[in-house]
Amino acid sequence: MTITATTPQERMHAARTASRSLGLLTDAAKADLLRSIAAAIEANIAPIVAANAEDLARGRADGLSTGLLDRLTLDDQRVRALAAAVRDVAELPDPVGRVLDERVLPNGLHLQKVSVPFGVIGSIYEARPNVTVDIAALALRSGNAVVLRGGSAAQSSNAALISVMRGALAEAGVDPEAIQTVDDFGRDGARALMRARGLVDVLVPRGSAQLIETVVTESSVPVIETGAGVVHIVLDESAPLEWATDIAVNAKVQRPSVCNAVETLLVHRGAAERLVPPVVAALQAQGVTVHGDDATAALAADVVPATEADWATEHMSLDISVRVVDDLDEALAHIRRYSTQHTESIITADDAAAERFLAEVDAAVVMVNASTRFTDGGEFGFGAEVGISTQKLHARGPMGLPELTTTKWLARGAGQIRS
C-alpha cells in the first residue's frame, strides 16, 4: 500500500486521523486485523526477503559487522516467525475499555476511569526489521496508530514490511494511514517525529543507550525511556553457595547481550573466602572474563584488574565485574552510585537483609534469590513486551499492552451542577 503524503507532518496528521477510527474498533476487530497482517506477511515472504537482500548487500558494502548483519537478516524462517509473533499478539486480551476506577458522587454523578488508546505512538529504533512488525502489532492491538522510524540500514526491509501491513489494513477496511514511516526522510524524519508534540502522544525509543539518550534529550513528545541495564547481584554474607553460583552464571551467561544480564557481583566480605573462589571459577568455566578488585584477585586466579569504568559499564558480553564490599550498606551505596535502576538482586538466607534490600533499592525490579534474567515481559506473563521502562513516569519495568493505553474519566449525570 503506497504512501502518498509527502512530508513527515502530513503523515503524522494522517496517522492521527486514522487513530480516531482505530480507537473505536472492538476487541474482535483488532484481533482479526492482526491475523490479517500475519497472513499478509506470510503471503509476501518472497518480496520481503528480496527487499532484505538489498539491505544486506548495502550493509556488506558499507562494512557492517557480522553481528549487525545477522540482526538485519530476514530469511523465510524469520519472516514466518514475525507472522507468528503477530498472531500471538492477536490472542492477548484487549487492554482498552478496562474500568480502572468507579465512583458515584454524593450528588449521584457516576464516574468511571477507563483505559483508552494513547492515539498515536511513535518509535525510533535501530536496524532490526523485526521491531517494525513488533511495534506496529502492539500499537494496533491496543487501538493506536503508529509512526515508525527504523535504522537506515534496514530501510528496504522496513518499506516492504510496512507496505504489506498497510495493504492488510486497507483490505480489512481499516484506514491504512494508521501505520506510517518517516524512514525515507532520514534524520529529518527522526527530528520531525521528536518534535511532533500534539500529533504523536508518546515516543518509545528502542536501541542503544546513545540512541535513547538522544531521544530523551531532544524530544518534546513525552518519551518512555527503555534504558540500559547496569545490573547488580549482591552475594550476601549468608548467601547459599549453590544459589550464588547458579544465579550468577545464569544471569551472566544465558544471554549476555541483553539488558537484564548481570554486569557486577558485589560479595559480602564475610563470605568472600567462601564464595569468590567457586563463583569466579564457575563463571570462568563458561568463558566469562572476570574483572575484579584487589580482594577478588587475591581469592581467585585469572582475574583482570577492574577499573573505575568497569563499575559503570554495561558489558553486554561475557565480562563481569566483581567487588568485595564490607557489608550490605556498602553494597547499597555501590548500587545507588552505579545502578541504572533496571534490575538488582540479592542472594541471601537472611530475611532481614532480603527485606531491607527490597525496601531500599530504587530500581524497576528488585529481586531476592532469583536470576535477573526474569525481568522480561514474557517471563512476567504479559504475553508480549513493548520494552523495559527504566523511568518512573507512567510505566516502570517490563511493559505489556496495558502500558500502551492512557485513561479517560467518563461522567454520567442527570443535570448536576456544582454548588
Next chain:
Amino acid sequence: MTITATTPQERMHAARTASRSLGLLTDAAKADLLRSIAAAIEANIAPIVAANAEDLARGRADGLSTGLLDRLTLDDQRVRALAAAVRDVAELPDPVGRVLDERVLPNGLHLQKVSVPFGVIGSIYEARPNVTVDIAALALRSGNAVVLRGGSAAQSSNAALISVMRGALAEAGVDPEAIQTVDDFGRDGARALMRARGLVDVLVPRGSAQLIETVVTESSVPVIETGAGVVHIVLDESAPLEWATDIAVNAKVQRPSVCNAVETLLVHRGAAERLVPPVVAALQAQGVTVHGDDATAALAADVVPATEADWATEHMSLDISVRVVDDLDEALAHIRRYSTQHTESIITADDAAAERFLAEVDAAVVMVNASTRFTDGGEFGFGAEVGISTQKLHARGPMGLPELTTTKWLARGAGQIRS
C-alpha cells in the same frame, strides 16, 4: 531552618539523599510529620505575615495588579487555612505500599508490583505562597522530597514558610533537606531544576499556560503537564432546556477564572431556536458577555460577534463563545480542533448521542448532563488535588496523592534461574 547548600545542584543532591529515608517512613510517621508542620505554621503566623508584608510592599512598588496582590496576600486567617489544609492532607490514606499487581510464576517466583514514592518532586509555580505549603505537604505525605521554585514576587513569604517547614522536619527527626527551594537563584534556579534529570524524578509546573509551555519545552526532567482548559459544552438537539440553562450558567459563572469553567457552547442547529434565546438570556442575566456566531446573533440580543480567536481562547472571565453547529459531527470536529483535552460535556436526552460523545471525545474528562466544574480532585473525592493533568502519560485528569507515586516490582525467589 537555614539552608546552607550554596548551589542548586547541591540542594537537589541533598533532597535526593533526604528522599531515601523519607521513602521508608511509615504511614503514621508521615501523618505526624504533616501535623507537626501544621502546628509549626500556626506557631509562626507573625513572622510569616511579616515576611509576606515585604513581598506586598515590593509588589505595590512594582505596580502589581490588585488581583495579583490579593493572591499574594497572607493574613492571620489565610495562614491558619494553610495549616488546616496540611492537616487535611495528613488524614489522607498513604498512597505508598499499595499492591497493584501480584503473580506467582510457574517456577514459584513471587512477584508484587507495589507503589513507591517517586523520590524527588520538583515544582515551578507562580506567586501564590499557598502553593509552597500545598505541594510540600502533598510531596511529603507521599514519601517524596520536594524542590520548589515559586514566583519571585512571593520570595520572602516562600522563604519564611520553607524555613518554618524545615524546622518542623528537623524537630521531628526527619532530614530537613527534604524541602528545598531554588527561589534565591532566580531564573538560574528554574533552569537548574528543569535540567536536573537523574536528581529530580518529575516536575509539576503550576500556573499560566505560558509558564507550563516553557517548562514542557525546556525541561529534560519528565513533566506532568497541568494545562489550560478550553472547555466545551454541547447542547444537543434533545437537550432539556432546564439542564442546558442550569449547567451552562453554573459552568461559566460559578468561578470563571478556573480551568474547568466552560469557554464555548456548541448548540445543535435543530435546537437553536428553542435553546439559544433562553440560555443566552440566562447567561447575560449573570453578567456574562456572549460572543456568538451569526446564527447565535440572529436568535438573541446583545451578542458580540465571535472571532476566530475566540474559539481557541480560555477567557477565564465572564465571557463565553457560542456557536450553532449543524449536528453532532460538526460539534465533535469543532472540539477536536479547539479542545485542550481537559473537560468536555454534552447535554442531551439521547442515549446514543451521549454514548457516542463519551466514546469519541479525546479529553481527560468527558461528561454527559453535568457541569464541567466537577473536574476537580476534591469533587472526585480524592481529598486533595496536585493539579489536573492534560497529558496522557502517567496521569490524566485530577491528580491525587496516588499520582505522586511510581511503582517497583518485588520478586521473591528460592534460587530460580531462567532456562
